[in-house]
Every structure is written in C-alpha cells, then in structure tokens.
Amino acid sequence: MSQLQTSTTPPTGDEAPHRYTSELAERIEHYWQDRWEREGTFHTPNPDEAAAKGEDVPSKKFFLMDMFPYPSGKGLHVGHPLGYIATDVVGRFKRMCGFNVLHALSYDAFGLPAEQYAVQTGRHPRETTEANIVNMKRQLRRLGLAHDERRSFATTDPDYIRWTQWIFKQIFESWYDADADGGRGRARPIDELVKAFEAGEREVPGGRSWAELDDAERRRIIDDHRLAYISESPVNWCPALGTVLSNEEVTAEGRSERGNFPVFQRNLRQWMMRITAYADRLVDDLDRIQWPEKVRTMQRNWIGRSPGATVRFAAPGGELEVFTTRPDTLFGTTFMVVAPEHPMVEELTAKAWPEGTREPWTGGFATPAEAVAAYRRQASMKTELERQTEGRHKTGVFTGSYAVNPANGEQVPIFIADYVLMGYGTGAIMAVPGQDERDWEFAEQFDLPIVRTVQPPDDFDGKAYVGDGPAINSANDEISLNGLHKDDAIATMISWLEKRGAGTGTVTYRLRDWLFSRQRYWGEPFPIVYDEVGPISLPDSALPLLLPDVPDYSPKTYDPDDADTEPEPPLARVPEWVEVELDLGDGPRRYRRDTNTMPNWAGSCWYHLRYIDPANDERVVDPDVERYWMGPQPDRSADDPGGVDLYVGGVEHAVLHLLYARFWHKVLYDLGWVSSEEPYFRLFNQGYIQAYAYVDSRGQYVPAEQVEEVEDPETSETIYVYNGQPVRREYGKMGKSLKNIVTPDEMYDAYGADTFRVYEMSMGPLDQSRPWETRAVVGSLRFLQRVWRNVVDEQTGETAVVDEPADDETRRILHRTIDAVRSDMAAMRFNTAIARMIELNNHLTKLSAVPREVAEPLVLMIAPVAPHIAEEMWSRLGHSTSLAYEPFPTPDPDLLVDETVTCVVQVAGKVRDRIEVPPSVDDDTLQEQALASEAVQRALEGRGVRKVIVRAPKLVNVVPD
RNA sequence: GGCCCGGUAGGCAAAUUGGCAAAGCCGCCGCACUCAAAAUGCGGUGUGUGUCGGUUCGAGUCCGACCCGGGCUACCA
Incomplete structure (x- = not known):
C-alpha cells in the first residue's frame, strides 16, 4: 500500500514543513479519494451480493437519499453541496454505528432545464447533459462523498428509460378498483377488469353486455378505466414554452412555474394519470410518515379533501346540483349562484325579468x-390576474329564474357570478350569507335577504358567522336542527336529504388528475x-423506446401571449419514426407512435428503487432487495409503511415531485412490485445558503467580493463601499447576475x-437558511490545523501523541464530548457537535502532550465531518486500514457523572452564591x-x-419575606 | 385577508422538564513570532434575549396583545 508522502520542503520560507495548509489538505484529500475509490471502501452490499460471497448482510441498514440534481451546466455554487455534505455526514456516522448504509447520487437529466441549456448552446441535449454530468461529478467528487458510485445513474440512461417506460405501462395496463380492500381501493391489472366484464360481475357502462360489444367499443370502455388515459379536456397551454403543463406546474397567478410565462386554458387531447383515485390514501398516509408538518x-x-354533501334544488330545466361543506345551513340558503361557464346557464336564463325584479340584478x-x-x-375575457386584482368585489347578474330550497320549499333566485368556479365541486352553490363571508358580500351587493341559521356568540360583531354554535331557524315539518351543533347538525x-332523495353525503377534492404529456x-417517449381505435402499449421486449435524432430538437414556441396557437411536438417532425410497422401479435400492421414525451417528474418518481438494485435488467427491482432496504419496519410502528x-x-x-412519487409508489405497491407503501419514510428539508449582493447608485450590481465594509464616521453605522462609492446591500440568492x-x-x-465541509456544517442548524460569509x-481551517497539530508533529510529520494515560479531567471532558457529539449527530445538529469537538480540542491544546486514548476518539469523531484529514491522522496513528x-466512540457512563457539581444559590431569583456539592446530595442537606x-445571609438583609x-443538586432559591 | 415559521453581542449561532443567558465560529483589541507584513499561536473583548403586559419563587423558554422579517396560500362553496 502506497503511503501519502508529505513534502519535506516547506512551501514558504520558515513555515513548519508538515503544517496543515490548503496545499497539504489538497494532497491528503486527493490521496484518500483515490484510495477509497480503488479499494471500493463505500461499496454497499445487497443481500444477494453478500449471500453470493457466503456472508450475511448486516441486519441494521440505513437507506439515505438526496433529492438528485439537474445537471444544469451552470456549475455549482457553495449553496448546492450543503445537503450532500449533510447526508454524507449522516451516512458516515451511521456506518460507524454499524449500519449497512446505502448512499449514492444520480442525475435527473431529462426535462426543461437540460433542454433549455442545450437550446442556449445550440448542441444536442444528450451531448450537453453528458458533459454537464461529467463536470458536476468532478466538482462533487472533490467533496469526498462516501457514495457507492456503482449505484449512480442518470434518468436519461437507456437502462433507466426502459424501466420508466415499463412503469408507465404498468399504470396504463391497470385500473382502480374503488371497492377493493374494504372500500379503500386498489389498482388491479386491466385483465381482471375485462374478466369481470366478461363474467358479468361488473356492470358494463352503457348498459349492454360485454358479449354484445364489438372490439372497438370494448377497447374504448377499457381505455376509460385505465390509470393512465387519454382525455380531451381543458389543459394548461403555455405558448412560450410550447408545451402543456400540469396544474402543479402552474402558479396561483396563472403562469408557468418555470420561466413565469402566461398559461392559457385550451381543450387538447393529452395523457392523464388518475392520481385522484389515490386522493384519500395520499392524505391518510401522511399520518404514517415522518415528514415536516409544513410539507404535510x-x-x-x-389535495383539498372536503367532506360535505351534494344537494339537488328543483330549477327550470331540471335539477340544479350543488356541493356544500355545510349542509346544516341549508335553511339559510337565500339565493343560488352558478359559474358563468355552467352547462345549465341557458336553461336557467328566463325569457323576461320576473315581476318586481330589482334594477341592480339586471345589470x-x-x-x-x-x-x-x-x-x-x-x-370569459378576464384573465386570472384581472380577477385577482379586482379583489373581493363581487359581480354577477340574475338569471331571471328561481329554484326551490328542498328544506323549506322557498323560492330562491339564481344568479351567475364569477366568484363561483366551474372547476370546483359542481360549479354551482347554495348561497348562505349568514354563514359564508363571500355569500354575505354578494348578498350585501345585491340586497338579498340574510338568515342566520347558526347562533353566533353574544360578543360576535362580525357579518357572516362561520364558527360553530347551536343551529337556529332550521326546522320543517319533518326535521329540526335547532339546538344541534355543527357536526350533529350536518x-x-x-341523513334527511338522503331519505328524501334530495342529496347525498359526498367528499370533494381540489386535486385534479395529473396531466402527463x-x-x-428531451423526455421519455411513450x-x-x-x-x-386508440392506444396500444408496446411489448416489454420493445423497451426501451429511445428518442430518434431530430433535425431540430427545440419545440415550436410562440409569443408568450398568443393563446390561439397549437402545441407542435418535435417528434411529430420525424415521420419515419412516427409511422412504424410492427407485429403486435396479429401480423405486421402499420401504427403511429405517440409524439409526446413524459414530464421530467417521471424519472424522479421511482429513482429510489433503482439505487437499491441498479443493474437489474429482469425486474424493476428484486423483491428481496426491496424488502431489505425499503420494507416496512414493524419495530418503528405497527402500521409502518x-x-x-x-x-x-x-x-x-x-x-x-413528492406527491407524484408517492402516487407511483402506491400503484407499484398495489400491483405487488414493492412491499413498501410509501417511498420516503422520513423527509428533512434543508435550508438554503443565501448571500449578500450590492447595488450601486445606478442600480447595477457590483462584485460582492470587492465591497468593503466601513464605519460611517458621522453616524458610526456600517456602510458598504465599492471603488470608493457607497453601495446598497441586498440579501437573497446567489446568482451570476447578482455578482x-x-x-x-x-x-x-x-x-x-x-x-x-466543516464550515458548511458549523454555520447553523441544517434546516435554516443563512448567509454565506467567506x-x-x-x-x-484553524480548527483542523489545531487538531492536526495535536496529533501530528509539524516538524517531522510523525505522530505527536503519547501513550501515557490521560489525566482524570481530560478523560471526563472526552467522555462528555463523546456523549454530546453522539446525540448531536443522531439529531443532525452538526453545528453543535462541531462546537463540542472544538472545545475538546482546545482543551487538548493546553496539555503538554496529547494522550492516544483521547486523540483516537477525537479523530474518529471528526471523521464524518472531515473525513480526509481524519483518515490521514488515523493512518499516522499507526492504523493501516480506513476508519x-x-x-464510533461510546462514552463511559461512569465518567459522565461529576464528582461534584456546582449548586447555584439564589435569593429572590438572583444568583448570590455557588457551592460545590456531591451530585447525590439530598434536598434537606442542600437547603441547610x-x-x-x-x-x-447578606442578601437577605435581615429579612425572614x-x-x-x-x-437538587443544581439549584436553591431562597424567597425572602 | 388566512395559516405557519423566525426575531439572543457588530455578524452567524448555543442554551433537557421554565432553573447560572450567550458554548462555538467570525469580527474587533492586545501580545508573541517577524526587519516588516501575512500566516500562526496566546490572551482579551461584548449589561441583557423585538416591544408591552400576564402567569411563576424563578421566563430567551409558557400565555395574551402589538411591531418587524420570511414562507405558504388566496373567492375551493
């Protein structure tokens, strides 16, 4: 084994030849990175791999993941590696605690960012993506991350695309049986649906029997049941990006999340994923995983699950159905409102204004x-933005017709107004101004009656009362809600509505199906x-279906505001790829390929599975391997997912990503491919590294590194100066344009x-954002230099530790430090763990020589955070293998309890004295x-x-008269 | 407007159940080393936890109101 040779010629004049400088650090770091790679130090065995060698895989395992990066090409800034360093520290710590740690990093290389970068540089996306990955790998390798590089991949690898497409096929070839598993529902293979139709176990939509239908009719019915289906429906069309987007990719202002371009509603035929079938499970299972409350x-x-009821009102042209979360307030309905786009608006529009219609109602x-x-x-002409800027001002007109309130038989006028949205519930509401702020505003605007049906508290002086209280004014010949509180009243x-056939209990969701094309x-082809007749999936043997080369891979984009444009996928421009002759079981026939591609979320929906079984070309993941790394852990909780x-x-x-990945994982669980019900048991959100930027008087950013901080001689406030000119400081992101x-x-x-690494981890708690300060x-660096000097002689490069035992105080400090560092590391409080190690090291600095029994544990404790220098010191301490x-060091419990503790004695809450007492001192003795x-006595000043x-034993407080 | 985080020396931060506020890092000051500087080492340096009130023997920590900063959400019936 070649040893690292440290130079004996000092880099500058009289400096100690073996001082830990950045030059020495670099040599140490390269040496150990090469050695880890050469020796496969961080290769993590899978159960089958270990068995092949006749070994057992450790029973304690830890599967650790980072959200993988886009290889953007812009290069990294110091904020990017923060999370990767943190997970590396966790992984190295867990490994030293005896866990089989799985940790690797891959690349989310499909999608808009990679494509846009390629468009900018005029090169093929594959070319730029691969170049970017190489560059990023280089930058990250220099960090010394303990990854199993055999498990690294990119979502653009053909081997990976194959399984992304295979999972799509699984979703396409299945349907959601809402009655399965006691009403919770489950995805099942589409064949089972066909069998149920054939056997007459399930009613065929349209009323005819399965045998009566021809092949095309059957296929259309099946296609309507698939979890991945094609639908012609209003979708988000973004002309500037030349593509449609999912609801999740559109901001509240109606713009694209990426690029902030206008988005328009267009009716287009697109792929959808039936994520709504999983709405309940996606909500309910949030209670079974350890995620930040904020994300949950x-x-x-x-998902917006709202339990409530649909209620049917008799109206001209048929029944008008509304959804309400407050059926208990039905008696307070004094008017109805339908969305302007509601399909019944024409039937509801009367021929003439009824007698006595008020002027403001007519517009x-x-x-x-x-x-x-x-x-x-x-x-229809208003944009989302205009509707927003109008704020809460209510507009609308009377339709001229009335509906009948099923609770009390009263005639209520029907309005159209844009505060009711077609996209939610039934697009129509029963307006209850007494208990709804929006309805109250509309009622005030149009002078409509208001009836309270919930008694507000005595001190309530607002308008609509949305809180709980006893029902009032809510009785007819058959029922009375009066006196009941909200839940009982609902x-x-x-039950009364259901008995009368006027309504049913219903649950409504805000979640819509996922637009998937x-x-x-630059995405996976379908x-x-x-x-x-329609879509047919390719056989598994035809996967992966790779992208063809195209003359121009940039999509057709338009003026951002030109809504009347059509998506034109780049793949449609390659007729020789689109038109294809295949034998799909009934002889060679001509088919047309799908010219859409999948969204970049597809690849990140299942990459956790590829990490654990990266080379499998027979199955998406081996079941034993999946169970070992991801299976439920009943020791965590009985229904651990x-x-x-x-x-x-x-x-x-x-x-x-987190919603989509949960959805795919649940489909794979239902179909039996995985044993885990959730992809990510514990989620941790790291904060961001922010930075200051400086703007001169013209509003231009100036190079931040050249700005000087000076004290204003007049006000003695800190001001910032660039080239002698004062500049203004801003706080925010790091970015090229911000200099x-x-x-x-x-x-x-x-x-x-x-x-x-040490600096990033010691800046503060990982989940908080904070400013970078070079x-x-x-x-x-000073900390590591001091550790180095405590272990290595700066003159000779030999170890400086002594084999004499440590003194008692040093030993106690060591074990207290071990104890604190262990719990800080386990809780990911790296900043405080580092502070404790600095304290210990500062103590060692004061000793004439550092005993080995302290140096070795310190080196091991530093290893997760500063692995290269730790390995080097470990090696110089005489160990031939990697640490x-x-x-990881364990504390001796006997050394954690002090022989004496300092007891604080207060008088009236103020500290007046300190006494040394044994930790076991009893209350009476201590008081005495x-x-x-x-x-x-002095502080009491004679008072009783x-x-x-x-x-006991830490505090006594004497309260005087 | 609603909901959720946060506010501790000049900056970043630490403080089991309420129990000695400020561990650690930067900065700043001084000294050593040096012809000098840098680097390094050693020593020193911050009257009080955003404001007001409450509970308590005791509050950074709990409760209420307000101020400031950030995030999410915004007619979702």
Whole structure:
C-alpha cells in the first residue's frame, strides 16, 4: 500500500514543513479519494451480493437519499453541496454505528432545464447533459462523498428509460378498483377488469353486455378505466414554452412555474394519470410518515379533501346540483349562484325579468338573455390576474329564474357570478350569507335577504358567522336542527336529504388528475402506438423506446401571449419514426407512435428503487432487495409503511415531485412490485445558503467580493463601499447576475474540502437558511490545523501523541464530548457537535502532550465531518486500514457523572452564591448548606425566609419575606 | 385577508422538564513570532434575549396583545 508522502520542503520560507495548509489538505484529500475509490471502501452490499460471497448482510441498514440534481451546466455554487455534505455526514456516522448504509447520487437529466441549456448552446441535449454530468461529478467528487458510485445513474440512461417506460405501462395496463380492500381501493391489472366484464360481475357502462360489444367499443370502455388515459379536456397551454403543463406546474397567478410565462386554458387531447383515485390514501398516509408538518400541510391543502354533501334544488330545466361543506345551513340558503361557464346557464336564463325584479340584478339589460350573455362574455375575457386584482368585489347578474330550497320549499333566485368556479365541486352553490363571508358580500351587493341559521356568540360583531354554535331557524315539518351543533347538525341533515332523495353525503377534492404529456423533445417517449381505435402499449421486449435524432430538437414556441396557437411536438417532425410497422401479435400492421414525451417528474418518481438494485435488467427491482432496504419496519410502528430512511432536499418539491412519487409508489405497491407503501419514510428539508449582493447608485450590481465594509464616521453605522462609492446591500440568492457567486472550487483551492465541509456544517442548524460569509471559513481551517497539530508533529510529520494515560479531567471532558457529539449527530445538529469537538480540542491544546486514548476518539469523531484529514491522522496513528468502518466512540457512563457539581444559590431569583456539592446530595442537606451561606445571609438583609425552593443538586432559591 | 415559521453581542449561532443567558465560529483589541507584513499561536473583548403586559419563587423558554422579517396560500362553496 502506497503511503501519502508529505513534502519535506516547506512551501514558504520558515513555515513548519508538515503544517496543515490548503496545499497539504489538497494532497491528503486527493490521496484518500483515490484510495477509497480503488479499494471500493463505500461499496454497499445487497443481500444477494453478500449471500453470493457466503456472508450475511448486516441486519441494521440505513437507506439515505438526496433529492438528485439537474445537471444544469451552470456549475455549482457553495449553496448546492450543503445537503450532500449533510447526508454524507449522516451516512458516515451511521456506518460507524454499524449500519449497512446505502448512499449514492444520480442525475435527473431529462426535462426543461437540460433542454433549455442545450437550446442556449445550440448542441444536442444528450451531448450537453453528458458533459454537464461529467463536470458536476468532478466538482462533487472533490467533496469526498462516501457514495457507492456503482449505484449512480442518470434518468436519461437507456437502462433507466426502459424501466420508466415499463412503469408507465404498468399504470396504463391497470385500473382502480374503488371497492377493493374494504372500500379503500386498489389498482388491479386491466385483465381482471375485462374478466369481470366478461363474467358479468361488473356492470358494463352503457348498459349492454360485454358479449354484445364489438372490439372497438370494448377497447374504448377499457381505455376509460385505465390509470393512465387519454382525455380531451381543458389543459394548461403555455405558448412560450410550447408545451402543456400540469396544474402543479402552474402558479396561483396563472403562469408557468418555470420561466413565469402566461398559461392559457385550451381543450387538447393529452395523457392523464388518475392520481385522484389515490386522493384519500395520499392524505391518510401522511399520518404514517415522518415528514415536516409544513410539507404535510401543503400536500393536504393541495389535495383539498372536503367532506360535505351534494344537494339537488328543483330549477327550470331540471335539477340544479350543488356541493356544500355545510349542509346544516341549508335553511339559510337565500339565493343560488352558478359559474358563468355552467352547462345549465341557458336553461336557467328566463325569457323576461320576473315581476318586481330589482334594477341592480339586471345589470341594466332589458332581458335576462342579454344580461347573461354580456356577463358571460365579460367573464370569459378576464384573465386570472384581472380577477385577482379586482379583489373581493363581487359581480354577477340574475338569471331571471328561481329554484326551490328542498328544506323549506322557498323560492330562491339564481344568479351567475364569477366568484363561483366551474372547476370546483359542481360549479354551482347554495348561497348562505349568514354563514359564508363571500355569500354575505354578494348578498350585501345585491340586497338579498340574510338568515342566520347558526347562533353566533353574544360578543360576535362580525357579518357572516362561520364558527360553530347551536343551529337556529332550521326546522320543517319533518326535521329540526335547532339546538344541534355543527357536526350533529350536518349528520342529521345529510341523513334527511338522503331519505328524501334530495342529496347525498359526498367528499370533494381540489386535486385534479395529473396531466402527463409534454410537447417537448428531451423526455421519455411513450411506449405506446396507435391504431384506428386508440392506444396500444408496446411489448416489454420493445423497451426501451429511445428518442430518434431530430433535425431540430427545440419545440415550436410562440409569443408568450398568443393563446390561439397549437402545441407542435418535435417528434411529430420525424415521420419515419412516427409511422412504424410492427407485429403486435396479429401480423405486421402499420401504427403511429405517440409524439409526446413524459414530464421530467417521471424519472424522479421511482429513482429510489433503482439505487437499491441498479443493474437489474429482469425486474424493476428484486423483491428481496426491496424488502431489505425499503420494507416496512414493524419495530418503528405497527402500521409502518416502509420507505427510504432519510430523504434530504429543499422544500420546493413539497407538492410536485413528492406527491407524484408517492402516487407511483402506491400503484407499484398495489400491483405487488414493492412491499413498501410509501417511498420516503422520513423527509428533512434543508435550508438554503443565501448571500449578500450590492447595488450601486445606478442600480447595477457590483462584485460582492470587492465591497468593503466601513464605519460611517458621522453616524458610526456600517456602510458598504465599492471603488470608493457607497453601495446598497441586498440579501437573497446567489446568482451570476447578482455578482455574488462563490464556488466550491474556490473553497477547495483556498482551504481544502474538509475545511469547506466543516464550515458548511458549523454555520447553523441544517434546516435554516443563512448567509454565506467567506471570511469566516478560516475559522474551520484553524480548527483542523489545531487538531492536526495535536496529533501530528509539524516538524517531522510523525505522530505527536503519547501513550501515557490521560489525566482524570481530560478523560471526563472526552467522555462528555463523546456523549454530546453522539446525540448531536443522531439529531443532525452538526453545528453543535462541531462546537463540542472544538472545545475538546482546545482543551487538548493546553496539555503538554496529547494522550492516544483521547486523540483516537477525537479523530474518529471528526471523521464524518472531515473525513480526509481524519483518515490521514488515523493512518499516522499507526492504523493501516480506513476508519470508515471503525466503531464510533461510546462514552463511559461512569465518567459522565461529576464528582461534584456546582449548586447555584439564589435569593429572590438572583444568583448570590455557588457551592460545590456531591451530585447525590439530598434536598434537606442542600437547603441547610444554602441557608448557612454568608452571601445568602447578606442578601437577605435581615429579612425572614418565606420559602425555599430546592432542585437538587443544581439549584436553591431562597424567597425572602 | 388566512395559516405557519423566525426575531439572543457588530455578524452567524448555543442554551433537557421554565432553573447560572450567550458554548462555538467570525469580527474587533492586545501580545508573541517577524526587519516588516501575512500566516500562526496566546490572551482579551461584548449589561441583557423585538416591544408591552400576564402567569411563576424563578421566563430567551409558557400565555395574551402589538411591531418587524420570511414562507405558504388566496373567492375551493
């Protein structure tokens, strides 16, 4: 084994030849990175792999993941590696605690960012993507991450695409049986649906029997049941990006999340995923996983489950159905509102205004038809943004017709208004101004009656009362809700509605099915071809279906505001690829390929499975391997769902990636491919590294590194100066245009990777965002230098430790430090763990020589955070193998209890004295000693003692009269 | 507007159940080393936890109101 040779010629004049400088750090780091790679130090065995060698795989395992990066090509800044360093520290710590740790990093290489970068540089996306991955791997390798590189892949690898397409096929070839598993529902293979139709166990939609249908009719019925299906429906069309987008990719302002371009609603034929079938399980199972409450709340809100009731009102042209979460307030309905786009609007529009119609209701028009037409036109022209800026001002017109309130038989007027949205519930509401703020505003605007049906508290002075209280004014000949509180009143009303046939209990969701196709080049092609009837999936043997080369891979994009444009997928421009002759079992026939591609979320929906079985070309994942790494762990809880043990990433994927991945994983679970019900058991959101940027008087950003901080001589406030001119400081992101980028490469050059790692981990708690401060990094270098000097002689490079036993105090400090570092590491409080190690090291600095029994545990404790220098010191301490699998130090419990503790003696809450007592001291003795204290007597100033609070052994508080 | 986080020395931060506020890092000051500087080492340096009130023997920590900063959400019936 070749040893690292440290130079004996000092880099500068008189400096110690073996001082831990950035140059030495770099040599140490390269040496150990090469050696780890050469020896396969971080190769993680799978159960089958271990068995092949006749070994057992460790029973304790830890599956650790980062949210994988897009290889963007812009290069990394110091904020990017924060999470990767943190997971590396966790992984190395867990490994030293005896866990079989699985940790690797892959690349999310499909999708818009990679494609846009390629468009900018005018090169093929595959070419730029691969170049970017190479560059990123280089930058990250320099960090010394303990990854099993055999498990690394990119979502653009043909081997990976194959299984992404295979999973799509699984979803396409299945349907959701809502009655399965006691009503919870489960995905089942589509064959089982066909059998149920054939056997007559399941009613065939349309009323005819399966035998009566021809092949095309059968296929259409089946296609309507698939979990991945094609639908012609209003979708989000973004002309500037040239593609459609999912609801999750559109902001509340109606713009694209990526690029912030306008998005328009268009009716288009697109692939959809039936994620709504899983809405209940996606909500319910949030209670079974360890995720930040914030993310769980965001997912709950996004899914938006609202229990309530649908109620049918008799109206001209048929029954008008509404959804309400408050059926208990039905007696308070004084009008109804339908969305302008509601299909019944025409039937509801009366020929003439009824007798006595008030002027404001008509909008100034002579007939309801004119008023309704004018309002609908006006509403359709409004953009999301205009509706928002109008705020809460309510508009609408009367349709001229009335409906009948099923509870009390009263006639209530029907309005159209744009505060009711077609996309939610039934697009129509029963308006209850007494208990709904929006309805109250509308009622005030149009002078409509208001009836309270919930008694507000006496001190309530608001308008609509949405809280709980006893029902009032809510009785007819058959039922009375009066006196009942909300939940009882709702239940009573629903059962009455159901008995009367006027309504049913219902649950409504905000979640919509997932729009899954994109008109882009750089994504997975759909493993689908079409004949005259519809889509047919390709056989598994035809996978992966790879992208053809195209003359122009950039999609057709348009003026951002030109809504009247059509998506034109790049793949449609390759007729020789689109038109294909295949034999799918009934002889060679001509088919058409799908010219859409999948969204970039597809690849990230299942990458956790590829990490655990990266080379499998027979199955998506081996069942034994999946059970070992991801299976449920009943020791965690009885209904543990399994999943990745720790998943670290930013909060920005709270409802996109994390929702989609949960959905796919549940489909795979239902179909029996995995044993875990959730992909990610524990989620941790790291904060961001922010930075200051500086703007001069013209509003231009100036290079942040050249800005000086000076004190204003007049006000003595800190001001910032660039080239002698004052500049204004801003706080926010790091970015090229902000001229405040600091790169890891700069940090490696100036300090080395270990210092950089220590600094990032010691800046503060991992889940908080904080500003980068380059000049503070030197503190971490000084710490490592001092550790190095305690272990290695700077003159000779030999170990400086002595084999004499440590003194008692040093030993106690060591074991207290071990104890604290262990619990800090386990809780991912790396900043405090590092602080404790600094304290211990500072103590060692004061000794004349450092005993081995202290140096070795310190080196091992530092290893997760600063692995290269730790390995080097470990080696110089005489160990020939890597410390990666050395047990993490454990504290001696006997050395954690002090022989004496300092007891604080307070008088009236103020500290007056300190006394040394044994830790086992009892209350009475302690009180006696405290009262005997001179300082206490002085502080009492002759006053009597009213009360003494004793918290042995640490505190006594004397309360004077 | 609603909901959720956060506010501790000049900056980043630490403080089991309420129990000595400020561990650690940067900065700043001084000294050593040096012809000098840098680097390094050693020593020193911050009257009080955003504001007001409450509970308590005791509050950074609990409760209420307000101020400031950040995030999510925004007619979802």
